[in-house]
Amino acid sequence: xxxxxxxxxxxxxxxxxxxxxxxxxxxxxxxxxxxxxxxxxxxxxxxxxxxxxxxxxxxxxxxxxxxxxxxxxxxxxxxxxxxxxxxxxxxxxxxxxxxxxxxxxxxxxxxxxxxxxxxxxxxxxxxxxxxxxxxxxxxxxxxxxxxxxxxxxxxxxxxxxxxxxxxxxxxxxxxxxxxxxxxxxxxxxxxxxxxxxxxxxxxxxxxxxxxxxxxxxxxxxxxxxxxxxxxxxxxxxxxxxxxxxxxxxxxxxxxxxxxxxxxxxxxxxxxxxxxxxxxxxxxxxxxxxxxxxxxxxxxxxxxxxxxxxxxxxxxxxxxxxxxxxxxxxxxxxxxxxxxxxxxxxxxxxxxxxxxxxxxxxxxxxxxxxxxxxxxxxxxxxxxxxxxxxxxxxxxxxxxx
Ligand code: SF4
Numbered sequence: 001x002x003x004x005x006x007x008x009x010x011x012x013x014x015x016x017x018x019x020x021x022x023x024x025x026x027x028x029x030x031x032x033x034x035x036x037x038x039x040x041x042x043x044x045x046x047x048x049x050x051x052x053x054x055x056x057x058x059x060x061x062x063x064x065x066x067x068x069x070x071x072x073x074x075x076x077x078x079x080x081x082x083x084x085x086x087x088x089x090x091x092x093x094x095x096x097x098x099x100x101x102x103x104x105x106x107x108x109x110x111x112x113x114x115x116x117x118x119x120x121x122x123x124x125x126x127x128x129x130x131x132x133x134x135x136x137x138x139x140x141x142x143x144x145x146x147x148x149x150x151x152x153x154x155x156x157x158x159x160x161x162x163x164x165x166x167x168x169x170x171x172x173x174x175x176x177x178x179x180x181x182x183x184x185x186x187x188x189x190x191x192x193x194x195x196x197x198x199x200x201x202x203x204x205x206x207x208x209x210x211x212x213x214x215x216x217x218x219x220x221x222x223x224x225x226x227x228x229x230x231x232x233x234x235x236x237x238x239x240x241x242x243x244x245x246x247x248x249x250x251x252x253x254x255x256x257x258x259x260x261x262x263x264x265x266x267x268x269x270x271x272x273x274x275x276x277x278x279x280x281x282x283x284x285x286x287x288x289x290x291x292x293x294x295x296x297x298x299x300x301x302x303x304x305x306x307x308x309x310x311x312x313x314x315x316x317x318x319x320x321x322x323x324x325x326x327x328x329x330x331x332x333x334x335x336x337x338x339x340x341x342x343x344x345x346x347x348x349x350x351x352x353x354x355x356x357x358x359x360x361x362x363x364x365x366x367x368x369x370x371x372x373x374x375x376x377x378x379x380x381x382x383x384x385x386x387x388x389x390x391x392x393x394x395x396x397x398x399x400x
Contacts, residue, residue: 006038007034007037007038008030008034009034009038013034014034014038014039014040014043015043017034018035018039018043018047019047021047021051021291021293022047022051022054022290023050024051024054025293026293027290029239029240029242029243032239032242032243032290032291035287035290036235036238036239036283036287037235041279044283044286044287044290045282045286045315047286047290048285048287048290048316049317051289052289052298052317052318052319055296055319056319061354062319062354062356062365062368063314063319063321063349063352063354063356064319064356064357064358064359065320065321065342065345065357065358065359066116066117066320066323066359066360066361067113067114067115067116067323067324067326067342067358068110068115068116068117068118068150068323068324068326069109069110070118070119070120070121071103071107071118071120071121072086072121073098073103073120073121073122073136074095074096074098074122074123074125074128075087075088075094075096075122075123076090076092076096076097076123076125076126077089077122077123078090078123078125078159079124079155079200079202080202081199081203082198082200082269083189083199083200083228083268083269083270085264085268086123087123088123097125100136100139103120103136103139103140104140104143107140107143107144108143108144109326110147110326111144111146111147113326115147115326116148116360117148117149117150117360118144118148118151120136120149120151120152121151121152124156126163129163129164130160130161130164130166130170130171130174130175132160133175134174134175134178135178137149137151137178137179137180138178138179140179141178141179148181148182148360148361148362149180149181149182150182150183150361151183152175152180152183152184153184153188154204154208154213154216155186155187155203155204155209156187157172157175157183157212157216158204158209158212168212168215172212172215172216172219172221173219176219181221181361182223182256182361183213183216183222183223184223184226185223185224185225185226185255185259186226188209188225188226188227188228188241189226190206190229190231190233190237191209191210191240191241191244192206192237192240192244193206195231195233195234195237198231198232199231199232199270207244210244210248213225213248213254214248216254217252217253217254218252221254222254222255222256223254223255224255224256224257224258224259225245225249225255225257225295226258226259226260226261227241227258227259227260227261227284227288228262229261229262229263229281230275230280230281231263231270232270238284239291242288242291242292245292245295246291246292246294246295249292249295250294253294255295256297256362257295257297257320258288258292258295258299259298259299259301259322260281260284260285260301261301261304261305262276262281262305263275263276263304278305281309282309282312282316285298285313285316285317285318286316286317288317289316289317289318296363297319297320297363298317298318298319298320299318299320299322300313300314300318300320300321301313301322302321302322302348303322307344310322310348311351311352314349314353314354315352315353320363321349324341324342342376343376346369346375347375350369350372350375355369355370357369
């Protein structure tokens with residue numbers, strides 16, 4: 001890939017590539033890198049928005065959100081990623097495990113507040129094999145069959161398979177049969193070897209992460225894919241991350257959405273690294289819409305970049321603003337302080353010029369808020385919950 005300081009495409013070439021991508025045509029990684037580095041910001045955004053409108057023709061006036069709760073079952077982890085402020089090593093005094101009753105209580109609270117999805121997420125506990133996840137998923141599904149379990153990811157599967165001494169195929173089949181609906185895209189971080197090794201030397205390789213996802217897709221367990229940008233990767237490595245995902249998607253079609261977000265730099269061991277700037281992030285959102293001609297949904301991340309920037313993503317190709325997140329601890333531990341609730345997300349989407357629609361995990365529309373007069377003015381239950389959660393330490397602003 002080029003390292004020159006000038007666009008190889010030139011102005012006319014950029015216009016041709018942007019037009020091709022806006023019309024649903026494929027762009028090469030080299031073209032993508034050129035656009036990412038040199039294209040006019042507004043031209044990039046306009047092309048991405050045109051690609052979004054084309055893909056969602058007839059419902060392009062909508063933007064979706066989800067109500068879900070992240071539940072962390074343990075912070076004990078053997079993988080020690082340098083960017084992670086959430087984990088504690090085995091034996092650490094601040095390590096904890098949530099028992100099944102606690103997890104079920106949190107699910108019940110989430111259901112009461114209208115959640116349709118639970119995202120279980122946690123450390124690589126040295127003793128948590130497939131059996132632990134089978135038990136936990138079965139217990140949740142038995143009690144709350146209406147909740148979608150969009151949880152874990154390739155890293156957790158790789159780890160649990162090793163702990164239990166079974167193949168990844170067996171592990172996925174067993175947790176799927178116990179109730180897992182789909183995998184979250186967490187653990188992708190950056191898939192390119194050099195920056196991945198620098199920030200997560202003990203994690204599986206990016207190639208392996210994709211291999212596990214490909215196996216999961218083959219077994220009927222779809223997923224999302226993510227990108228944590230801003231840990232010291234080059235622009236070329238950012239585009240390579242996208243290419244690696246697009247190649248797998250060409251074979252499986254199993255990635256429902258792509259979710260780029262920015263690394264949060266507090267309370268971890270990646271000293272001296274900076275976050276990606278807002279402009280870099282928005283350029284990545286737009287580029288992702290143009291590059292992924294084979295992934296339908298693109299999520300803007302208000303949690304890490306802020307609500308106003310989240311609104312802007314809806315004009316840079318994103319069709320979804322993600323989740324209300326009744327509980328989130330992992331990214332918050334590293335400094336993400338943004339909070340929201342349902343009425344605020346509806347307001348953000350509406351004032352960004354779209355009609356808000358609540359979706360489920362499958363991106364089916366559950367409620368379309370087409371009449372502003374019917375918008376909830378406040379969500380007392382959710383606000384109340386959030387303040388209780390902060391008091392209980394469920395929503396810590398920073399975990400030292
Ligand atoms: S990111 Fe996940 S795997 Fe890495 S240290 Fe944190 S909890 Fe462990």
